[in-house]
Amino acid sequence: xxxxxxxxxxxxxxxxxxxxxxxxxxxxxxxxxxxxxxxxxxxxxxxxxxxxxxxxxxxxxxxxxxxxxxxxxxxxxxxxxxxxxxxxxxxxxxxxxxxxxxxxxxxxxxxxxxxxxxxxxxxxxxxxxxxxxxxxxxxxxxxxxxxxxxxxxxxxxxxxxxxxxxxxxxxxxxxxxxxxxxxxxxxxxxxxxxxxxxxxxxxxxxxxxxxxxxxxxxxxxxxxxxxxxxxxxxxxxxxxxxxxxxxxxxxxxxxxxxxxxxxxxxxxxxxxxxxxxxxxxxxxxxxxxxxxxxxxxxxxxxxxxxxxxxxxxxxxxxxxxxxxxxxxxxxxxxxxxxxxxxxxxxxxxxxxxxxxxxxxxxxxxxxxxxxxxxxxxxxxxxxxxxxx
Amino acid sequence: xxxxxxxxxxxxxxxxxxxxxxxxxxxxxxxxxxxxxxxxxxxxxxxxxxxxxxxxxxxxxxxxxxxxxxxxxxxxxxxxxxxxxxxxxxxxxxxxxxxxxxxxxxxxxxxxxxxxxxxxxxxxxxxxxxxxxxxxxxxxxxxxxxxxxxxxxxxxxxxxxxxxxxxxxxxxxxxxxxxxxxxxxxxxxxxxxxxxxxxxxxxxxxxxxxxxxxxxxxxxxxxxxxxxxxxxxxxxxxxxxxxxxxxxxxxxxxxxxxxxxxxxxxxxxxxxxxxxxxxxxxxxxxxxxxxxxxxxxxxxxxxxxxxxxxxxxxxxxxxxxxxxxxxxxxxxxxxxxxxxxxxxxxxxxxxxxxxxxxxxxxxxxxxxxxxxxxxxxxxxxxxxxxxxxxxxxxxxxxxxxxxxxxxxxxxxxxxxxxxxxxxxxxxxxxxxxxxxxxxxxxxxxxxxxxxxxxxxxxxxxxxxxxxxxxxxxxxxxxxxxxxxxxxxxxxxxxxxxxxxxxxxxxxxxxxxxxxxxxxxxxxxxxxxxxxxxxxxxxxxxxxxxxxxxxxxxxxxxxxxxxxxxxxxxxxxxxxxxxxxxxxxxxxxxxxxxx
Numbered sequence: 001x002x003x004x005x006x007x008x009x010x011x012x013x014x015x016x017x018x019x020x021x022x023x024x025x026x027x028x029x030x031x032x033x034x035x036x037x038x039x040x041x042x043x044x045x046x047x048x049x050x051x052x053x054x055x056x057x058x059x060x061x062x063x064x065x066x067x068x069x070x071x072x073x074x075x076x077x078x079x080x081x082x083x084x085x086x087x088x089x090x091x092x093x094x095x096x097x098x099x100x101x102x103x104x105x106x107x108x109x110x111x112x113x114x115x116x117x118x119x120x121x122x123x124x125x126x127x128x129x130x131x132x133x134x135x136x137x138x139x140x141x142x143x144x145x146x147x148x149x150x151x152x153x154x155x156x157x158x159x160x161x162x163x164x165x166x167x168x169x170x171x172x173x174x175x176x177x178x179x180x181x182x183x184x185x186x187x188x189x190x191x192x193x194x195x196x197x198x199x200x201x202x203x204x205x206x207x208x209x210x211x212x213x214x215x216x217x218x219x220x221x222x223x224x225x226x227x228x229x230x231x232x233x234x235x236x237x238x239x240x241x242x243x244x245x246x247x248x249x250x251x252x253x254x255x256x257x258x259x260x261x262x263x264x265x266x267x268x269x270x271x272x273x274x275x276x277x278x279x280x281x282x283x284x285x286x287x288x289x290x291x292x293x294x295x296x297x298x299x300x301x302x303x304x305x306x307x308x309x310x311x312x313x314x315x316x317x318x319x320x321x322x323x324x325x326x327x328x329x330x331x332x333x334x335x336x337x338x339x340x341x342x343x344x345x346x347x348x349x350x351x352x353x354x355x356x357x358x359x360x361x362x363x364x365x366x367x368x369x370x371x372x373x374x375x376x377x378x379x380x381x382x383x384x385x386x387x388x
Numbered sequence: 389x390x391x392x393x394x395x396x397x398x399x400x401x402x403x404x405x406x407x408x409x410x411x412x413x414x415x416x417x418x419x420x421x422x423x424x425x426x427x428x429x430x431x432x433x434x435x436x437x438x439x440x441x442x443x444x445x446x447x448x449x450x451x452x453x454x455x456x457x458x459x460x461x462x463x464x465x466x467x468x469x470x471x472x473x474x475x476x477x478x479x480x481x482x483x484x485x486x487x488x489x490x491x492x493x494x495x496x497x498x499x500x501x502x503x504x505x506x507x508x509x510x511x512x513x514x515x516x517x518x519x520x521x522x523x524x525x526x527x528x529x530x531x532x533x534x535x536x537x538x539x540x541x542x543x544x545x546x547x548x549x550x551x552x553x554x555x556x557x558x559x560x561x562x563x564x565x566x567x568x569x570x571x572x573x574x575x576x577x578x579x580x581x582x583x584x585x586x587x588x589x590x591x592x593x594x595x596x597x598x599x600x601x602x603x604x605x606x607x608x609x610x611x612x613x614x615x616x617x618x619x620x621x622x623x624x625x626x627x628x629x630x631x632x633x634x635x636x637x638x639x640x641x642x643x644x645x646x647x648x649x650x651x652x653x654x655x656x657x658x659x660x661x662x663x664x665x666x667x668x669x670x671x672x673x674x675x676x677x678x679x680x681x682x683x684x685x686x687x688x689x690x691x692x693x694x695x696x697x698x699x700x701x702x703x704x705x706x707x708x709x710x711x712x713x714x715x716x717x718x719x720x721x722x723x724x725x726x727x728x729x730x731x732x733x734x735x736x737x738x739x740x741x742x743x744x745x746x747x748x749x750x751x752x753x754x755x756x757x758x759x760x761x762x763x764x765x766x767x768x769x770x771x772x773x774x775x776x777x778x779x780x781x782x783x784x785x786x787x788x789x790x791x792x793x794x795x796x797x798x799x800x801x802x803x804x805x806x807x808x809x810x811x812x813x814x815x816x817x818x819x820x821x822x823x824x825x826x827x828x829x830x831x832x833x834x835x836x837x838x839x840x841x842x843x844x845x846x847x848x849x850x851x852x853x854x855x856x857x858x859x860x861x862x863x864x865x866x867x868x869x870x871x872x873x874x875x876x877x878x879x880x881x882x883x884x885x886x887x888x889x890x891x892x893x894x895x896x897x898x899x900x901x902x903x904x905x906x907x908x909x910x911x912x913x914x915x916x917x918x919x920x921x922x923x924x925x926x927x928x929x930x931x932x933x934x935x936x937x938x939x940x941x942x943x944x945x946x947x948x949x950x951x952x953x954x955x956x957x958x959x960x961x962x963x964x965x966x967x968x969x970x971x972x973x974x975x976x977x978x979x980x981x982x
Binding site for chain 1: 418421422425426429430433434437438440444445447452454455459461
């Protein structure tokens, strides 16, 4: 009666934001990501010292930068993970638009830092690689389009997303940045696969990938040299692959000891593309297996949680993010282990690099937002008399 | 595909009758269908997510396993990889017929630099220039201070040089193990051995590849690691080879020849016991081919095999032995030797005139072109060609050095009657000294064809019979007369080793056509001892001039013959041939036992 007379006491209708976030969050994945970031800092202590010395900087200059960018990335990740899926979609679409325009303008405004490929914008305190930020944005937009296509009477999202994908891949190849291009393509292919790609088309896609690889091999001396280096049964010890393989060998099970590694002095990319070789040399197979287990955990847990998801957009976007993340780690380590041809690809969260860290933070934040447990309408099933 | 209508009339019509809004039914229907579609999609997506999960699981496990395998294998220190180890280091040795080493391997080092690791580049450059004065200062400065990470400085250095570089103490200067081909006898048998150089180069090893001679011909065998303990044994006798080269060198100087070639062959096996070509070179430091000069003036040119010349009158014995074999003539048959024989604008003539007719034996002894040409006319071109083919004079020899297979004798495509006559006395056909020695071996061994070989053989290696034993014996008798009474009589005979042979002096052809007046190739093809020949020796001098007498002499009898005789004097005892001492000279010695 009191309520009826004096009106209801103002009460929050839902749960408080933070408790709800913490309750629904995939905490295991979060822990894995933090651990990876920690491993990255640890390896940065070893791997980036030669680079700093070469550039005449304080020995731990790059470690400090990595910690700074990493902290920023973690904050961004946590913030994004608190968003609702709809909000993520909005932010993602906006981010996609900005980074897409940035990518388009890259040939006119970007720099190549003397590395032969125009991939970066040089801004005051560092450089930004738009393709890193484009990846999560693209995954979200493509997932949106694909999910919309599943609606009865929805737009032809498969075609639109494919055109988008092809345009981005074309621009990346022109840079040239075959690594990011293949990741974008892979991300789209995974989502299309989950969205119900016909089997025949999948086979055709595999064929096109092989042909595209062959084309890249014949047209680009850069690519051809790397593939030749991989296919050659003899491994020249003075190549990056030779150094990496030897570093893994000399590391053995428990490594040669912290700071005792040699490979970081010989490999120019020891702090980025070949950081796993530094890990293997100084800390041994044990740390490598831990890193692999962390990546595997993140990917498999996310995929497992997404299996319960009923919203097609969330399912597609989450799977796209998780698989792009996983495949990037897999390719990076596969190259160091000589399973794959040499391809410059960073190890997410572990390799040094501001853009890749922040972008990785955004992507993982989105993934965490998508994999949060939420009501899936099972009650409706029961009421409708469905089995599930 | 049957389409279910969005507006199910079965439900809408009764609803209309009841006055309900049919749009609700349509919306309900649409919602239901979307829910069903979603369920279907979800089930499929679940399956595909499982596939992806399995894929990632397998991929990560594979990467981990591969890392484990790599980590468990031994690291190769410092940075050697399997690649360099696989460059075969053990090239098989080459031995002479008595097991003496002709080519072996020596461990040495190459010098390279990691310019980025040089502590003090300018000091290192100064020190290096002191140790290796032949290095170019500017070039060295450029590469050692540049951006390169790896620079070769010297492909081979001596142990003393290595120590000196080591004493510079700069960590950027490094040594790579090298196996170097060593020819301990220097230039002896240089043309036969050829030489070797580095092929594929790794940091710590380099492949040794044969570039010429027997090294190239047997490159696959020598490189096969399985043959590291199975040296290649040649037919060459190092001692005799050395003697042959010394005598030939002295002869070349004495006769002012610009080149010389000699080959000593076992008549029954075809083994080349020694073969020399001058000028020669040191295979340890093989010179570069000078492209501005003609190939045949290069020390690399192997005259024994590659020197294809008209060898002149030495061919006459082939004509005569064929004629005897065919029963057309005997050594005593008189042949019309009136000259010149005119054949269109061409005339065949002799330098001396010995009468209207001569016996076949005399024609050989005095070397009459006219007489030989008349006998060739009796034989006919087709049969002459067939006979020379049987002697191996029209094909490249199967001799086992790389250069031999490409050397084809030169003879006219159209074997006319004129060709028949000129070829009968060795003009219009060009062969190498090795071809000539092989053909003479047939006459010496009783009529069997042999193949010249550089590998040690055991026992006679007779091919098919080319001429009868009888004809071969007659030919040898006539060749013996050349030495006792004929063109080689002044210097040809060697006491104790009855030498038989035939001289040949051929004018050298001008590159522009025609022949030089004062440039000849003087050849003496000989065999010894004549009653049972064991060896054939061919000595050929390129542009010799003998200036001891009042007039310059170029004839083989004055130039090639004395050199060949000196060779036989020296090598016959080394070959283990017993001198056949004349009884008259033994009169003073009393035999105590028979």
